[in-house]
Amino acid sequence: MKDNTRFFQIVSLAALALPMIAEAHPLHWSSESIGFxxxxxxxxxxxxxxxxxxxxxxWISQAxxxxxxxxxxxxxxLMLIGGGLTLIPVExxxxxxxxxxxxxxxxxxxxxxxxxxxxLAVLVVGALALSHGYVHSYDIWLDIxxxxxxxxxxxxxxxxxxxxxxxxxxxxxxxxKNITRxxxxxxxx
Numbered sequence: 001m002k003d004n005t006r007f008f009q010i011v012s013l014a015a016l017a018l019p020m021i022a023e024a025h026p027l028h029w030s031s032e033s034i035g036f037x038x039x040x041x042x043x044x045x046x047x048x049x050x051x052x053x054x055x056x057x058x059w060i061s062q063a064x065x066x067x068x069x070x071x072x073x074x075x076x077x078l079m080l081i082g083g084g085l086t087l088i089p090v091e092x093x094x095x096x097x098x099x100x101x102x103x104x105x106x107x108x109x110x111x112x113x114x115x116x117x118x119x120l121a122v123l124v125v126g127a128l129a130l131s132h133g134y135v136h137s138y139d140i141w142l143d144i145x146x147x148x149x150x151x152x153x154x155x156x157x158x159x160x161x162x163x164x165x166x167x168x169x170x171x172x173x174x175x176x177k178n179i180t181r182x183x184x185x186x187x188x189x
Contacts, residue, residue, distance in 0.1 A: 034144050034145060035144070035152070036145070036148035036151055037152065039148060039149035039150060039151065039152025039153040039156070040152030040155060040156050042149075043156040043157055043160060044160070049156075049157070049160065050160060051103075052099075052128070052132065053157055053160030053161050053163075053164060054164035054167065055103060055110070056106070056125060056128065056129075057161040057162065057163060057164015057165040057167070057168065058110060058168045059106055059110060059121070059125060060072060060075070060161065060164075060165060061164070061165040061168040061169060062168075068165065072161050072165075074129075075157075075161065076129075076161075078126055078129035078130045078133065079129045079133035079154070079157065080154060081133065082130040082133025082134035083133040083134065083136065083137035084133075084137070085130075085134055085137070086134065092130075092134050095131045095135050096135050098127060099131035102124055102125075102128035102131060106124050106125065106128060109124070
């Protein structure tokens with residue numbers, strides 16, 4: 001069993017070192033983005049979108065039920081506003097770094113288990129959304145059908161956030177069942 005685990009770890013690390021997997025947007029060229037369908041598939045086939053949106057879904061799912069839907073809407077709205085800032089034109093210096101640092105901070109806060117204020121949570125998620133939309137705006141506005149691409153991009157983002165929330169609820173449900181089973185076994189002894 002240990003040998004199988006070690007083999008899987010080595011193969012996984014080797015696969016992640018491949019340029020196509022390590023790149024955030026493999027197989028993306030300027031001629032590929034044409035309309036709604038490509039906007040829909042862009043976030044789903046890009047590792048940075050998948051990890052970021054699942055992380056945001058995990059984070060949002062910690063809130064109460066009413067806030068969950070509002071935060072999802074606010075995230076996508078801020079992402080679209082970030083994309084629209086390029087039309088004004090407003091330049092966000094180091095937007096890519098802000099996006100990565102916000103995702104890193106959000107992940108660190110989740111892993112640490114610290115309770116943070118709602119204001120800090122909103123600021124981190126807002127910075128992530130705004131910078132994410134800004135960084136990816138060139139994919140959108142250089143497209144022939146920018147509106148269709150934007151609509152597909154937004155829908156795929158909502159879907160990934162929803163999947164993150166669903167995974168989090170499944171994990172919580174699994175933890176709850178295991179804890180109640182463990183407590184039941186302990187009370188029987």
